[in-house]
Amino acid sequence: MRSVKDVKQETLTGTAAFQLGTLGAITAELFAERLAVHGLKPKHAGLLALLDSGAAASQQDIARTMRVTPSLVVGLADHLEELGAVTRERDPADRRRQILGLTDRGRELLARCTETASAIDEELTAGLDDAFRTNLRRTLAVLAARAGLPG
């Protein structure tokens, strides 16, 4: 027979899925607002970070890694190129491919993005101890790695 303890009393708002979704939306909006002073949006920052890691090269590779369509990468790269943050070069071995490269200005902008994200981290965890902060990042890093995200 089924005892009371077997009955799940789970709430939607108590699930990690729901909380990740809502917290992610709030955090992303905050990040976007603060990035605006640098003329960037979160996806620009993600692209800069990806180039800095040296992982991706062509726009197709970038699109796959960022989980967006190649046509979206065009606009992101256009804007970053206008800012002098990235360079675009045709791959000599395959002239269809555009190889994106990070400039000093790009690394500088990436540093500003990282500072912005760090500041949000501090606000999210203000008043909490270092053990909580460390645990938070490690926990999220595990999930991110399992989801196939770079970083």
Added chain:
Amino acid sequence: MRSVKDVKQETLTGTAAFQLGTLGAITAELFAERLAVHGLKPKHAGLLALLDSGAAASQQDIARTMRVTPSLVVGLADHLEELGAVTRERDPADRRRQILGLTDRGRELLARCTETASAIDEELTAGLDDAFRTNLRRTLAVLAARAGLPG
């Protein structure tokens, strides 16, 4: 003077802000896809959960709690009313206000949404132990509470 230890070597993708944003986007998209079979979107689920908690009443209250504009609540409530999930009644004390109520059908749909979110939780943490899952939820709950989110 400044030692090597003082230099922050933080990466953008290592911040909680960035990881919450990306994990939240992926999770929310997955949740949305699976909710579609019930004719619902994540915000519908959030509204049902809010009504179930008994916290909110008028559409203005709901809009504030859900951090969306009142005009968006109109469409959400319209759809849920069509599905027979919520009732709309004028407040006798103030006939400008619409009081939303959850029906049995609404509670049934909310249970489906909760099951869907739970299933995603299990997939996100498949192969990890209960200690990790418990820690994950508690950690996110702390952040959610500090961000003023209900639940």
Added chain:
DNA sequence: TATTGTTATACTCTATAACTATA
């Protein structure tokens, strides 16, 4: 023919502003 990058277009989500009715 297949693939890379690009452009043109459409779709989804959401906010802003104007409007109606109640207060």
Added chain:
DNA sequence: TATAGTTATAGAGTATAACAATA
């Protein structure tokens, strides 16, 4: 006048599809 809800409109973000250059 002020507020609750509604409607109409506009904007942001992204995907899909068609296209040009290269393989």
